[in-house]
Amino acid sequence: MPLPLYLLAVAVFALGTSEFMLAGLLPDIASDFGVTVGTAGMLTPAFAVGMIVGAPPVAALARNRPRRSSLLGFVLVFAAAHAVGAVTTSFTVLFATRMVAALANAGFLAVALTAAATLVPAGKKGRALAVLLSGTTLATIAGVPGRSLLGTVFGRRAAFWAVAALCLPAALGIPGGISAKRVKGEGTGGPALRAELALLTSPRLLLAMLLGALVNAATFASFTFLAPVVTDTAGLGKLWIPVVLALFGAGSFAGVTVAGRLSDQRPGPVVAVGGPLLLIGWPVPAVLADKPAALCILVFVQGAMSFALGSTLITRVLYEAAEAPTMNGSYATAALNAGAAIGPLVAAATLTTRAGVLGPLWASGLMVAAALLIAFAVRTTAAAGGSAEVLQ
Structure with missing residues (x-):
């Protein structure tokens, strides 16, 4: 894999840390701003909504600009939004900074995904996506737990400042790294935006986006509200929250690494095997959450299965949108973050039910079930009609 791809992954690590870090900071944010944990949890879907809405138009505005300057601008705006978030005392302002950061993240990820797909041969989009998403998974291993620990010890402001500071090395490295190898198609003619x-x-493209969104919704539904499960149900101390988040991140890194070698040529088996395992896996932690050892093992497994299946489906988005070379990254970004917006909203609604803090785990299982039912129905229909199916 080319060096510029790994430099993009470093920047994705910085941005991904922010997207995931609220999972460990929700109780403190709720306390600081005098809101409920469910209300504080809305910061996660707010970020995701900003990315969904922002990805296509921001990518369209950036499509005729040099990619390295666009990527640098997005990182700097992202850092500034976190600096404001660190000093504000208003939940409304904090909410607004999350939206601004989301737009910057959307633009960066859309351009980065497009660049990643063109930096490698046509049949290796899955491996390129795996390298890029490794930045996100490493954020869940080190960045998110680290910021969670920092927030637990020094307060949530320190966590926001840390993210802003983490963007600076990425801002310094990306321009030179991208210019070291020209991205195919930059500055040349291509398909019209229309x-x-x-x-x-x-x-086929809409199906891949829908399935990817549903699996990602299941992932974010439980990940966003893991902190209350760790402290309330498992009975562990607050310092265990970053440990559990790191276990989820370690599993996600393993899952996306393995799937990256399979998703280009064999997406069907990944979905056929990973889908049912993921479906079974989400309700199990809900039943065994009061057993800390079991919870830790299951969190690792679910991280692996979630990212293996999710990255495979997002890879299919890039393949199905291959004829949109400057916009396919924004379609993949929108699919990823549609799930990140829907999942926590559904999960937050379950917190007031009899399931309580375990509600998000049950909701995740239902969303994976919906994805598998849709995939099975479409595959059966395609087989009956003799047409090609998107997950073959």
Whole structure:
């Protein structure tokens, strides 16, 4: 894999730390701003909504600009939003900074995904995506637990300042790294924007986006509200929260690494094997959450299965949108973050039910079930009609 791809992954690590870090800071944020944990949890879908809404238009605005300057601008805006978030005493302002950061993240990830897909041969998009997403998974291993620990010991402001500071090395490294190898298609003629947007009417592309969104929704539904499970149900201290988050991150890194070697040529078996295992896996932690050892093992396993299946489905988005070379990254970004927005919203609603803090785990299982039912129905219909199916 080319060096610029790994430099992009470093920047994704910085941005991914922010996207995931609230999972360990929700109780403190709720206390600081005088809101409920469920209300504080809305910061996660707010970030995701900003990425969904922002990815296509921001990518469209950046499509005719040099990618290295666009990526640098997005990182700097992202850092500034976190600096404001660190000093504000208003939950409304904090909410607004999350939206601004989301737009910057959306633009960066959309351009980075497009660049990643063009930095490698046509048949290695899955491996390129795995390298890029390794930045996100490493954020869940080190960045998120580290910021969670920092927030637990020094307060949530320190965590926000740390993210802003983490963006600076990425800002210094990306321009030179990207310029070291020219991205194919930059500065040359290509499909018109209207032609690229027209691909959004493709049933195969929409199916890949829908399945990816549902699996990611299940992931974010439980990940966002893991902290109360650790402290309330498992009975562990607050310092265990970053440990459990790191276990989830370690599993996600393993899952995306393995899937990256399979998703290009064999996406069907990944979905056929990983889907049912993920479906069974989410309700099990809900039953065994009061047993700390079992919870820790299951969190690792679910991280692996979630990212293996999710990254495979997002890879299919890039393949199905191959004829949109400057916009396909924004479609993948929108699919990822549609799930990140829907999942916590559904999960927050379950907190007031009899399931309590375990509600998000049950909700995750239901969302994976929905994805598998849709995939099975479409595959059966495609087989009956003799047409090609998106997960073959």
